[in-house]
Amino acid sequence: MKTLTRTALLLPILGVALALGGCARATERQSALNPMSPDAETIDMHWQTMLWVGAAVWAIVVGMTIATLIRRRRREAEGRRVVLFVALAGAVIPAAILVGIMAQSVWVLQKTDPGQEVAGSTITVTGHQYWWEVEYPEHGVITANEIHIPTGERVRLELGSTDVVHSVWVPELGGKMDMTPGRSTSMWLETDEPGTYWGQCAEYCGTQHALMRLVVVAHEPQEFESWLQAQGEPAVEPPAPGDDPDTIDAEDTPDQQDEDVVAQGREVFMSSSCVYCHTIAGTEAQGRAGPDLTHLASRETLAAGTLPNNPGNLAAWVVDPQAIKPGNEMPGTDLGGEELQALLAYLESLE
Ligand code: HEC
Numbered sequence: 001m002k003t004l005t006r007t008a009l010l011l012p013i014l015g016v017a018l019a020l021g022g023c024a025r026a027t028e029r030q031s032a033l034n035p036m037s038p039d040a041e042t043i044d045m046h047w048q049t050m051l052w053v054g055a056a057v058w059a060i061v062v063g064m065t066i067a068t069l070i071r072r073r074r075r076e077a078e079g080r081r082v083v084l085f086v087a088l089a090g091a092v093i094p095a096a097i098l099v100g101i102m103a104q105s106v107w108v109l110q111k112t113d114p115g116q117e118v119a120g121s122t123i124t125v126t127g128h129q130y131w132w133e134v135e136y137p138e139h140g141v142i143t144a145n146e147i148h149i150p151t152g153e154r155v156r157l158e159l160g161s162t163d164v165v166h167s168v169w170v171p172e173l174g175g176k177m178d179m180t181p182g183r184s185t186s187m188w189l190e191t192d193e194p195g196t197y198w199g200q201c202a203e204y205c206g207t208q209h210a211l212m213r214l215v216v217v218a219h220e221p222q223e224f225e226s227w228l229q230a231q232g233e234p235a236v237e238p239p240a241p242g243d244d245p246d247t248i249d250a251e252d253t254p255d256q257q258d259e260d261v262v263a264q265g266r267e268v269f270m271s272s273s274c275v276y277c278h279t280i281a282g283t284e285a286q287g288r289a290g291p292d293l294t295h296l297a298s299r300e301t302l303a304a305g306t307l308p309n310n311p312g313n314l315a316a317w318v319v320d321p322q323a324i325k326p327g328n329e330m331p332g333t334d335l336g337g338e339e340l341q342a343l344l345a346y347l348e349s350l351e
């Protein structure tokens with residue numbers, strides 16, 4: 001009996017510890033409790049209001065319940081006082097609280113709604129199974145899975161989808177917004193703190209929904225301009241190999257050999273299925289089914305936040321993307337040996 005009560009006591013303590021542990025972990029990267037933008041602050045304020053009003057009501061109700069258990073009834077309560085108490089505590093006060101919270105909800109919705117107002121700059125973000133296409137229409141820049149913004153500016157995102165419903169959510173920067181096929185929605189991004197903010201698709205979109213992540217990178221305005229400039233450049237063409245690109249000459253200098261490998265990799269890319277799905281600006285590869293690879297090497301992650309972008313992960317991804325993200329839209333390749341090494345060297349050169 002004693003152990004039973006002890007266990008009964010321990011369980012809620014364990015539960016609370018676990019919940020708090022979860023919060024601690026979340027604040028590392030993706031926590032709505034760590035607002036970093038005006039919209040996220042507004043939403044957080046609304047959440048805090050609901051938490052503390054809810055907690056107060058709960059404490060009062062529990063307190064009164066305990067009081068009735070402890071105190072013996074001294075005399076019959078009068079009929080009129082009972083009616084008044086029930087009317088006030090059961091209807092008038094709860095209704096007033098709910099109306100107050102609803103009024104605040106409406107205010108929060110209006111304050112965070114981008115409506116049809118057009119801001120200085122607009123970024124188009126399109127959801128695909130299971131990655132994000134990010135376009136800066138005024139600058140002819142297309143990238144993937146990373147949204148770069150300048151600090152101190154309210155940037156508008158135009159959202160769409162090519163397949164199913166997705167949803168953008170970067171908890172530190174604000175609320176979620178759905179991406180609906182055939183419809184355009186929008187949201188704001190704004191922060192004063194340079195840094196990287198993690199986001200996640202927040203609407204179940206298929207088997208790899210959990211691996212559809214994104215990062216928002218906020219730069220100081222000048223740094224942002226140079227990033228945009230670099231992304232607008234076409235891919236750097238490897239110098240044409242002096243002789244037959246399929247053979248790497250042993251007499252060449254190491255630099256020349258590297259260049260030859262990259263040039264060979266470019267040929268491998270252009271002559272395999274990659275071109276049907278991927279664009280590399282300035283080349284004949286103009287596919288749109290997969291992420292734009294023009295500046296692949298400048299990105300932090302591969303396959304929508306699935307892997308850190310490094311040579312080992314890149315090789316693993318190109319050889320067998322289905323093993324890493326089962327059900328995604330990219331097939332594996334039969335390329336191997338020297339051809340594969342050259343292809344990887346070319347991809348790594350796309351800065
Ligand atoms: C049928 C279309 C298709 C073909 C063919 C294809 N890919 Fe992909 N690729 C995709 C899609 C779709 C993704 C995004 C997958 C995801 O994140 O869910 C992708 C992702 C990638 C990425 C990661 C990009 C990023 O920014 O995360 C690389 C690198 C890549 N592909 C290289 C290649 C290479 C090299 C080839 C040729 C050997 C190739 N792909 C062939 C569709 C394709």
Ligand SMILES: [Cu+2]
Nearest residue numbers: 201203205209
């Ligand atoms: Cu999703």
